[in-house]
Amino acid sequence: MSDIEIRSSVELPSIREEISFQTADGLNLVGELATPRGKAAEATLLTLHPLPTHGGFMDSHVLRKAANRLPELANLAVLRFNTRGTTSPRGTSDGTFDGGKDERLDVEAALAWAEARGLENIWLLGWSFGTELALKYGHDKRIRGVILLSPPLHRTTDEELARWVGSEKRVVAIVPEFDDYLVPEAASERFAVIPHAEVVGIEGAKHLWVGETATTAVLNEIVRVVAPQHWPLPASYRTSL
Numbered sequence: 108m109s110d111i112e113i114r115s116s117v118e119l120p121s122i123r124e125e126i127s128f129q130t131a132d133g134l135n136l137v138g139e140l141a142t143p144r145g146k147a148a149e150a151t152l153l154t155l156h157p158l159p160t161h162g163g164f165m166d167s168h169v170l171r172k173a174a175n176r177l178p179e180l181a182n183l184a185v186l187r188f189n190t191r192g193t194t195s196p197r198g199t200s201d202g203t204f205d206g207g208k209d210e211r212l213d214v215e216a217a218l219a220w221a222e223a224r225g226l227e228n229i230w231l232l233g234w235s236f237g238t239e240l241a242l243k244y245g246h247d248k249r250i251r252g253v254i255l256l257s258p259p260l261h262r263t264t265d266e267e268l269a270r271w272v273g274s275e276k277r278v279v280a281i282v283p284e285f286d287d288y289l290v291p292e293a294a295s296e297r298f299a300v301i302p303h304a305e306v307v308g309i310e311g312a313k314h315l316w317v318g319e320t321a322t323t324a325v326l327n328e329i330v331r332v333v334a335p336q337h338w339p340l341p342a343s344y345r346t347s348l
Contacts, residue, residue, distance in 0.1 A: 110343040113176065115168075115319055119344055120144055121178035125197065126188070128220040130212040134201035138165060138188025138217070140224075141174040148184035150228035150251070150333045152177070153221055155214065155237030159193040159204055163236060166195045169256065169316050169325055170234065179344070181330045181337035184226055188217055190240075207239050207262045214244045222249070230254055230333055235314065238280075239263050246270040252277030254329055257314045259288035260297050271301045278304040281328050283312035283321070 111117065121141045129135055142148055154170045157163025165171075165187040174185040189195055190213045191202030202209075214231075221229055231253045233241035238258035245253050247270075258280050271278055278301055282291045289297065291308030298304040307328055312321040323340070331338040 108345055108347060110345050112343050113180075113323075113341070115172070115322070117344070118175040119179035121174070123174075126186075126220070128188075128216050130191070130202075130216040132202075132209065132212055134191055134212075136188050136191065136200040136213060136216060137198040138186065139174065139197055140184065140186050141178050142184045143178045143182050146182065148178070148226065149182045150230060151184040151186060151221060151226040152232045152254075152329070152333065153217055153229055153250075154185065154187045155231060155233040155240045156187070156190065156193070157234050158236035159190065163234075164193050164195040165189050165197060167234060169322060170232075172322055173232070173326060173329065176326065176340070177330065180340050181334045183330075183334060186217065186221055186226070188213075207236070207243065210240055211244045214240050215248075218248055218250070228333075232256070232329065233258075235259060236262075242271075243267050246274060246276070250276060252279065252332075254332055255280040256316070256325060257281075257283060257286055257288070258294065260294075261288070265300055268298070268300045271304070274303075277332065279328075279332050280304065280306045281325055282306060282308050283314055283316065284308055284310050285313045287314045 177183040189200040192204045231241040234256040238255040239262040241253040242263045
């Protein structure tokens with residue numbers, strides 16, 4: 108038995124499965140599902156990646172590290188996929204980027220696949236552009252809530268935010284102190300339209316959550332919201348090797 112430090116490149120044990128599913132307009136989207144070994148996941152993170160025209164895809168590092176760590180450390184399932192027209196090592200999803208409009212069908216297809224698979228306690232976990240999709244299209248879906256990493260609120264209108272008022276679904280925005288688009292104070296003002304929204308500022312972090320300190324902080328906040336019984340995350344992992 109030995110302990111390994113949980114750092115950037117660590118991939119902890121899980122069951123990894125390449126998946127694909129179709130949208131209502133006939134596109135094939137590719138992705139991956141990571142689940143805990145030998146037991147059912149307590150909750151599911153359905154991830155929505157950053158802007159594909161600026162390098163965002165299902166392997167954007169926070170989402171990849173969530174899949175690499177959280178099935179084992181927090182008993183969570185992590186579903187990642189490429190929205191239409193997006194490429195990663197897993198492959199390329201059909202279609203063309205539509206600026207967040209027809210991506211509504213991508214979100215709906217991913218949720219339908221997750222529900223058909225029997226995944227439970229589904230949360231939408233969006234990052235940057237992915238937060239816009241979560242906010243625009245998640246308010247009327249069968250989810251527990253949305254977790255919003257670095258929300259720019261460029262595409263989401265106040266009217267769309269207002270759809271969440273009175274909802275039982277949680278709305279949690281995790282905002283870097285030095286975000287390029289929306290810092291914690293400004294985020295609190297924009298999200299004030301949703302009385303139950305929670306804005307969590309992360310000191311020292313930037314929009315891209317670069318560095319292990321920022322990554323650890325954001326993954327801990329995700330687990331605090333979704334699976335508090337597994338919070339805080341350990342800094343090391345005991346292996347039998």
